[in-house]
Amino acid sequence: MQPERKKLQIIVLFQNLGEDNPYYAQSPAPPLPGLLLAALTPPIVDVEVLHEMVRPINYGTDADFIALSFMDYLSPHAYAVAGRFRSLGKIVIGGGKFASTFPEEVQPHFDSILVGEAQEVWPRMVEDLVSGRLQPRYDAPLNSSLANIPPPRYDLAESVYATPIVTEATRGCPHPCTYCQLNIRRAPHRTRPIQDVIRDLSNTGGLPWHKRKMAMLLDNNLGGDVKYAKELLREIAKLKLWGLGAQFSIDALRDNGFVDALAAARCRMAFIGMESLNPKSLEDVQKRQNNVAEYKAAFGKLHRLGILTFTGLMFALDEDTPEYYEQLPSLLDEVGTTVILPSIAIPLYGTPLHQKVVAEGRLVDEDLSHYEGDHLVFRHKHLTAGQIREAYKAVTLGFYGWRKIWRRWWRFMRAQQRTESLPAFLFRLFILTFIYVKLSIFQRHHARVRIAGTGPNAAETAQGEFLRDVA
Numbered sequence: 001m002q003p004e005r006k007k008l009q010i011i012v013l014f015q016n017l018g019e020d021n022p023y024y025a026q027s028p029a030p031p032l033p034g035l036l037l038a039a040l041t042p043p044i045v046d047v048e049v050l051h052e053m054v055r056p057i058n059y060g061t062d063a064d065f066i067a068l069s070f071m072d073y074l075s076p077h078a079y080a081v082a083g084r085f086r087s088l089g090k091i092v093i094g095g096g097k098f099a100s101t102f103p104e105e106v107q108p109h110f111d112s113i114l115v116g117e118a119q120e121v122w123p124r125m126v127e128d129l130v131s132g133r134l135q136p137r138y139d140a141p142l143n144s145s146l147a148n149i150p151p152p153r154y155d156l157a158e159s160v161y162a163t164p165i166v167t168e169a170t171r172g173c174p175h176p177c178t179y180c181q182l183n184i185r186r187a188p189h190r191t192r193p194i195q196d197v198i199r200d201l202s203n204t205g206g207l208p209w210h211k212r213k214m215a216m217l218l219d220n221n222l223g224g225d226v227k228y229a230k231e232l233l234r235e236i237a238k239l240k241l242w243g244l245g246a247q248f249s250i251d252a253l254r255d256n257g258f259v260d261a262l263a264a265a266r267c268r269m270a271f272i273g274m275e276s277l278n279p280k281s282l283e284d285v286q287k288r289q290n291n292v293a294e295y296k297a298a299f300g301k302l303h304r305l306g307i308l309t310f311t312g313l314m315f316a317l318d319e320d321t322p323e324y325y326e327q328l329p330s331l332l333d334e335v336g337t338t339v340i341l342p343s344i345a346i347p348l349y350g351t352p353l354h355q356k357v358v359a360e361g362r363l364v365d366e367d368l369s370h371y372e373g374d375h376l377v378f379r380h381k382h383l384t385a386g387q388i389r390e391a392y393k394a395v396t397l398g399f400y401g402w403r404k405i406w407r408r409w410w411r412f413m414r415a416q417q418r419t420e421s422l423p424a425f426l427f428r429l430f431i432l433t434f435i436y437v438k439l440s441i442f443q444r445h446h447a448r449v450r451i452a453g454t455g456p457n458a459a460e461t462a463q464g465e466f467l468r469d470v471a
Contacts, residue, residue: 006130007046009063010034013070013078014053027053028438029163029216029245033069033096035152040122044130049156059084065091065129068110072098072181072349073372079109086111091129101184101350107137116140117171119149146171146192151203162438163245164207165215167200168192169232173221175249177273178285178352179314179345182220189224194232201239213242223252233261243268243431250274251289253298263305268428269435270302271341274311277331278324281317285353295335303336303415306428308436311337315392316345318381325391329398338412339439342396342451343373344388374450393451400444409436 012034034049041047048063066085070078075098082092095114099106103115112134114121121140128134157164172189173182197217204212222229229252236244244267252258262270274295276282282290299309313332315325332340347354347363348371357363357378365377376385398404412432418425 005044005046006065007048007063008041008065008067008126008129009048009050009061010037010041010067010069011050011052011057011081013068013074013081014051015077027442028161028214028435029166029218030054030157030161032152032166032168032218035154035157035164035166036149037067037069037095037118037122038153038156039150040118042123042126045126047153047156049153051158054158054160057081059088063090065093067093067095069096070094070098071096072101073346073368073370074098075106076367076369082109091134093125093129097181098349101181103137112136112138114138114140116142117144119146120144143187143190146190147196149192149196151200154203155206162211163214163216164211165201165204166218167197167215168219169194169197169217170219170222170224170228172224173249174224175221175287175289176352177287178356179348181348181351183352184348184350189221191225191228194228194235197232198235198239201236201241214244215241216245217247219247221249222246223248223258226252226255226258230255230257230261233258233265233267236265237261241266242427243435245269245271245435247271249289250291250294250298253301254294259301259305262302262307267307268431269308269310269439271310272312274335274337274340275314276317276320277328277335278317278319278321280319281314281324284319285317295337299336299338300415303338303412304417306416306432308339308412308432308439309337310339310341310439313340313342314345315342315395316376316378316380316383316388320380320388321382322387325387325395328391328395332395332399336411338408338436339443340396340399341443342392342399342447344376344392346371346373347378396447396451400440400447405440405444409433412436 012031030051030053034051038047038049045065050057068078068082078094082094085092091111093112093114094106094110095118099113100115103113107113112125114125115137117140121138125138152167154164170189170191172187173180174189176183201215229248244265246262246267248270250272273287275287275290277292277295279292282288282292302309345353347357349368362379363377364379365375370377376388380388413429416429420428
């Protein structure tokens with residue numbers, strides 16, 4: 001009689017509001033780490049993936065082993081989750097970017113941690129786990145090969161995700177933005193073999209037919225190597241997807257061939273780190289690849305080809321002023337981006353921005369659970385906490401008012417250039433409307449619940465009114 005197979009549950013953490021007030025996302029696509037880790041798991045265990053983004057953790061699981069993947073701001077939550085599972089007799093492994101960057105801080109909370117990229121280490125780690133030889137720490141080689149990484153386990157994504165097909169074509173970014181976690185310890189921008197990426201996007205067996213036609217490339221910057229990106233997109237075009245999402249820096253749009261390749265691949269949503277419409281703020285964080293004067297033309301070029309612009313927007317950058325915040329709503333309207341992802345600037349632990357704020361004595365909140373973009377954790381050079389919070393709230397709520405949401409939709413629809421048959425064009429408009437409404441509703445919900453304070457624990461009531469105005 002063969003022994004019963006052990007079970008591994010991979011949990012991708014998301015919320016840190018506690019068990020009584022969970023905040024669940026309405027994201028159309030899952031994050032990549034859990035599905036990729038499951039693909040790398042040898043078949044000596046049964047594996048399950050749980051995304052806390054869409055369902056709560058079950059501490060009564062029959063899994064023998066728990067693997068937690070988490071970002072920096074989720075580390076206090078991760079430690080609590082790990083502690084609870086360990087108290088129940090589970091073996092708990094930790095991993096992710098934060099664990100890889102600050103292993104000495106993370107390791108005491110877990111039975112074992114994975115430091116670095118998983119592809120060359122995880123299979124051996126699971127084998128040691130099952131055989132009882134688990135070591136406290138496993139270090140992956142720096143800049144491991146990206147060849148022959150198996151396709152993610154899309155079959156393990158929860159059915160609530162409209163777009164379970166997510167993968168990556170590249171890792172890293174060539175730009176030195178001071179707030180970015182990638183610049184804690186710089187690594188070269190790397191690319192995967194194009195045939196591997198196409199295999200990932202084609203590995204749709206077991207999915208409902210309508211979920212096989214949408215995909216997301218979750219790269220930090222697909223445009224970090226424009227020549228490679230164009231070659232990849234030309235191959236993706238042959239798949240005849242209904243829609244593709246991609247993330248890249250705005251400088252890639254200066255290459256018209258890249259834009260044409262996006263359109264040919266049926267890219268329908270582009271996430272772009274716009275971050276600011278204040279040139280001085282961009283210069284201060286060394287985001288020199290952005291030119292505010294190019295935004296309107298660049299976004300318009302994408303819109304005409306049927307590509308939504310989903311753009312990052314940061315508040316509390318050091319060169320921001322009251323005058324800039326007063327002008328921001330009209331500036332956003334002028335450049336014409338369709339959806340924004342707003343956040344308060346975060347001096348992420350270990351980044352050049354964090355080092356600067358610490359050196360100037362302006363860091364006033366070291367609770368990492370507050371480093372998610374809705375809390376202000378440092379004193380601004382020119383603005384009060386009240387000015388920043390009011391701008392964050394007013395601009396975001398204004399942008400996501402229903403009238404403005406539908407006005408932007410109508411303007412975007414009218415901008416479309418028809419290059420296909422009428423039925424194909426109408427189907428394109430349907431897909432674009434679906435994506436736009438999904439993104440807008442989620443961001444509107446976030447604005448009302450987490451920013452404006454109409455929901456429970458709205459950024460902990462403006463973070464104790466910013467720690468009672470910094471005491």
